[in-house]
Amino acid sequence: MSAASGAKVVPLAPHAAAAPAHARLRGVTRVFDLPKSTLHALGPVDLDLAKGEFFSVVGPSGCGKSTLLDILAGLSAPQAGTAEFEGKPIQGVPDGVGVVFQEDASFPWLNVRDNVAFGLRRAGVDPAEINRRVDYAVGFMGLKDFAASYPAQLSGGMRQRVCIARTLVLQPRLILLDEPFGALDQQTRLLMGDELLRLWRETSATVLLITHALDEAAMLSDRVGVMSTRPGTFIDFVETGWERDRDSRVVSTPHFGDITARLWEKLRIEALKIMSAGKA
Incomplete structure (x- = not known):
């Protein structure tokens, strides 16, 4: 070099x-x-x-x-x-600390919005704060138009965006x-x-x-x-x-x-x- x-x-x-x-x-x-x-x-x-x-x-x-x-x-x-x-x-x-793996870790029974909110709900975060964070993450990752879609309806790249958004909302x-x-x-x-x-x-x-x-x-x-x-x-x-x-x-x-x-x-x-x- x-x-x-x-x-x-x-x-x-x-x-x-x-x-x-x-x-x-x-x-x-x-x-x-x-x-x-x-x-x-x-x-x-x-x-x-x-x-x-x-x-x-x-x-x-x-x-x-x-x-x-x-x-x-x-x-x-x-x-x-x-x-x-x-x-x-x-x-x-x-x-x-937030982790994103190669494998598609989205939950097939949840739509995009509920996938992204999953960790926050388990942590008992206030619903209004959940909505604020999920709105931001879904919009940031370009998923706003697919918020009601399920993983099976998305491309591989979009499913990975869902996984990244789910990590992002936890503010690691x-x-x-x-x-x-x-x-x-x-x-x-x-x-x-x-x-x-x-x-x-x-x-x-x-x-x-x-x-x-x-x-x-x-x-x-x-x-x-x-x-x-x-x-x-x-x-x-x-x-x-x-x-x-x-x-x-x-x-x-x-x-x-x-x-x-x-x-x-x-x-x-x-x-x-x-x-x-x-x-x-």
């Missing part, structure tokens, strides 16, 4: 944020017990997420990307190391996304990326995105962490240098090509390791 590209490769260390980290992992390790053995899936991993940062994670299949997200979400606990959100240990799902300060657009076609993914960037700018939330798509990571992120083969650790951090007010038009720039080339340079080496191990 040329020096003129502007994509900075930072040292293999936690992000040096000016303010205290919004979320932090230190020496995090996750091992799974199997019937006849154990699987060292992740770590040790160190990571600092700055408040308001858009951070993406890429890496080979099975390297522990989703395990890392589960630990930040409080859905899984590490065997070693510490995980914190807003200076407090993560024990169970922290208040202020940290949004965790596990390949939310993986099942969508390339054109729809780019457009959904634009919606995600708009959401990020307007809410000022910290975002961590897990993705296999290097172009998605390069377009959306302030910073991209590249993970190794299992057990996954961070082997590179790349700062993209994009302006905050960006959209999918950046994919046509030479700088975008430089970023994706840098990411692929690292991942190609990891992919070759996996192939070599399979032939052994």
Whole structure:
């Protein structure tokens, strides 16, 4: 990658944020017990997420990307190391954290509006406040004309908008996304990326995105962490240098090509390791 590209490769260390980290992992390790053995899936991993940062994670299949997200979400606990959100240990799902998964998690028996309101009603939020938040989220995600529609009547991209809107109404300060657009076609993914960037700018939330798509990571992120083969650790951090007010038009720039080339340079080496191990 040329020096003129502007994509900075930072040292293999936690992000040096000016303010205290919004979320932090230190020496995090996750091992799974199997019937006849154990699987060292992740770590040790160190990571600092700055408040308001858009951070993406890429890496080979099975390297522990989703395990890392589960630990930040409080859905899984590490065997070693510490995980914190807003200076407090993560024990169970922290208040202020929202998660969106790749799988369509909309409820087929509820229309769009009721899907989006579901979490608020379970939390006992005042009905007037529910209406205010749902009106905003449905309008923000471009679903106003489909508020009375059911998931079966919507496209895959629109169903994913419903899931994002359901997370948005809870007003999370940290949004965790596990390949939310993986099942969508390339054109729809780019457009959904634009919606995600708009959401990020307007809410000022910290975002961590897990993705296999290097172009998605390069377009959306302030910073991209590249993970190794299992057990996954961070082997590179790349700062993209994009302006905050960006959209999918950046994919046509030479700088975008430089970023994706840098990411692929690292991942190609990891992919070759996996192939070599399979032939052994």
